[in-house]
Amino acid sequence: MITLHMGGVPELAMFLGPILLIIAFLRIARRNEATAGDDEDDWDADLGDLTPTNGAEPASTDRGGAVLTTPGRSSSGAS
Amino acid sequence: MIAMHGIGGRGDLPVPLWLAVYSAAAAVAVSFFALSAFWSRPRFELTAGTPVPALTRIVDARPTRWFLTAVGLAAFALLIGSAWFGSSEPSLNPAPTWLYVWIWVGIIPLSLVFGPIWRLANPLRTLAAAIPRTSYRQLPRGIAYWPAVAGLAGFLWLELVYPEGSEPLVVAIFVTAYAVVNVAAGILYGPRWFSIGDSFEVYAEVLAKLSPFGRNDQHQLVLRNPLAGLATIPQEPGIVGLLCLLLGSTAFDGISRWSAWTNLTGQLSHTGHIVVYTLGLLTAVALVSGLFLLAARSTGISMVRPGAVGNAGLPGAFVHSLVPIAIGYAVAHYFSFALFQGQEGVLLASDPFGRGWDLFATNGTGIDYAFLGTGLIAAVQIGAIVLGHVLGVVAAHDRAAQLFRRRQLRRAQYPMLAAMVAFTAGGIALVTAS
Numbered sequence: 200m201i202t203l204h205m206g207g208v209p210e211l212a213m214f215l216g217p218i219l220l221i222i223a224f225l226r227i228a229r230r231n232e233a234t235a236g237d238d239e240d241d242w243d244a245d246l247g248d249l250t251p252t253n254g255a256e257p258a259s260t261d262r263g264g265a266v267l268t269t270p271g272r273s274s275s276g277a278s
Numbered sequence: 279m280i281a282m283h284g285i286g287g288r289g290d291l292p293v294p295l296w297l298a299v300y301s302a303a304a305a306v307a308v309s310f311f312a313l314s315a316f317w318s319r320p321r322f323e324l325t326a327g328t329p330v331p332a333l334t335r336i337v338d339a340r341p342t343r344w345f346l347t348a349v350g351l352a353a354f355a356l357l358i359g360s361a362w363f364g365s366s367e368p369s370l371n372p373a374p375t376w377l378y379v380w381i382w383v384g385i386i387p388l389s390l391v392f393g394p395i396w397r398l399a400n401p402l403r404t405l406a407a408a409i410p411r412t413s414y415r416q417l418p419r420g421i422a423y424w425p426a427v428a429g430l431a432g433f434l435w436l437e438l439v440y441p442e443g444s445e446p447l448v449v450a451i452f453v454t455a456y457a458v459v460n461v462a463a464g465i466l467y468g469p470r471w472f473s474i475g476d477s478f479e480v481y482a483e484v485l486a487k488l489s490p491f492g493r494n495d496q497h498q499l500v501l502r503n504p505l506a507g508l509a510t511i512p513q514e515p516g517i518v519g520l521l522c523l524l525l526g527s528t529a530f531d532g533i534s535r536w537s538a539w540t541n542l543t544g545q546l547s548h549t550g551h552i553v554v555y556t557l558g559l560l561t562a563v564a565l566v567s568g569l570f571l572l573a574a575r576s577t578g579i580s581m582v583r584p585g586a587v588g589n590a591g592l593p594g595a596f597v598h599s600l601v602p603i604a605i606g607y608a609v610a611h612y613f614s615f616a617l618f619q620g621q622e623g624v625l626l627a628s629d630p631f632g633r634g635w636d637l638f639a640t641n642g643t644g645i646d647y648a649f650l651g652t653g654l655i656a657a658v659q660i661g662a663i664v665l666g667h668v669l670g671v672v673a674a675h676d677r678a679a680q681l682f683r684r685r686q687l688r689r690a691q692y693p694m695l696a697a698m699v700a701f702t703a704g705g706i707a708l709v710t711a712s
Contacts, residue, residue: 210294210297213293213300213301214297216304217301217304217305217307217308218304220308220312221304221311224308224311224312224314225311225314227315227316228311228315231315231318232684232688
């Protein structure tokens with residue numbers, strides 16, 4: 200362990216590890232973006248729709264309460 | 279003056295400072311790219327909590343409400359009584375410790391664990407409600423949350439700038455003035471005032487959004503994903519101002535503890551100290567606000583879904599991501615301070631009015647500094663900042679997935695990622711560099 204530290208191996212791993220992870224995730228993200236067809240876009244540019252999927256409920260619950268109520272969206276008073 | 283924070287030094291870190299800063303920033307960047315790879319649809323916006331009817335009945339029961347109201351009033355009476363009538367020595371009077379540690383720091387775990395509980399015990403609400411009125415004035419348009427920002431700015435100025443901020447008399451004057459203003463406004467504008475004007479309640483409610491407990495439309499308590507609760511924070515300019523003020527003031531707090539800063543300002547006169555520290559605080563808040571606003575608005579280069587942005591534009595859409603970051607900074611700054619100085623609050627509570635009492639038989643007992651190692655403090659500080667930023671990145675990404683087309687999602691967020699990485703690196707440097 201001491202030898203490893205003397206050679207700076209853990210430090211090198213801490214330095215290079217995130218860079219390699221980022222490269223890997225970036226490749227996956229690019230591949231996903233390339234394979235996603237136009238029909239997979241989530242919303243209609245004219246209407247602003249965001250279609251719920253997988254049986255998800257509309258964004259109406261969990262927003263009740265009497266505080267932090269404002270006229271903006273996401274603001275109907277969740278507490 | 280009470281030393282406000284006990285921050286671990288550079289020597290407490292298990293790795294070199296540059297590596298700690300790099301690793302923390304890298305953790306945020308890796309989280310972002312992992313989200314880009316595997317998370318392309320919004321999840322939190324569509325998530326409902328699970329109702330907990332039994333807990334709702336207990337919390338909403340009249341005895342519970344009375345108990346919380348009584349606790350709030352008793353705590354307020356003790357605070358203001360000891361501040362006015364206790365010892366004039368800050369080290370012998372519990373009021374400064376109660377205000378700056380128990381209330382200001384304690385509000386964080388209280389709200390995160392129990393959710394929106396502060397307003398149930400808020401003594402200022404109770405006092406205002408004691409004056410019955412049949413009608414209230416309308417709140418001026420566009421005022422939402424700005425009174426709370428102003429009150430918070432005053433409190434932070436007192437804590438970070440004013441040299442005698444921990445004198446019991448100063449605490450007494452501040453608490454009294456704050457209470458009078460808020461109770462008067464509460465009588466005039468009704469209970470709604472406290473939701474938008476009482477700094478401590480607004481702060482507590484913002485923190486409570488990250489709690490696993492919340493209320494649904496039927497006012498039932500629900501158990502929820504805390505990040506789904508966070509996504510319901512109002513998109514209002516005042517909330518953006520509040521969080522930028524919190525982050526900026528924490529940044530200034532760290533800078534004002536650097537030896538370079540104290541060497542420069544140590545010889546200043548009283549007035550000079552106030553002027554320089556005020557300018558420092560304003561500059562830090564302006565820098566943090568500028569960076570966040572620039573990053574949030576830069577995401578708008580991509581096409582934004584129509585109708586998805588609220589009153590505060592893109593900064594408002596992303597402001598909720600600052601909450602875990604602000605909590606991370608707060609934990610990093612106050613963790614050791616709260617655990618050490620918080621003990622002082624208990625010891626001084628034995629004699630709150632300086633009458634020589636020893637109610638809790640704590641005479642001769644001192645603060646136990648040994649139970650917390652410096653290594654643990656440093657680990658908690660860095661862990662809190664990194665976790666806060668990673669949660670911030672997750673929250674921002676989920677909102678971006680709602681705002682932007684899937685193909686633009688990653689690129690649209692690069693400015694926000696840059697800001698998050700800068701906040702992380704800056705935060706680590708602030709709490710660890712000396």
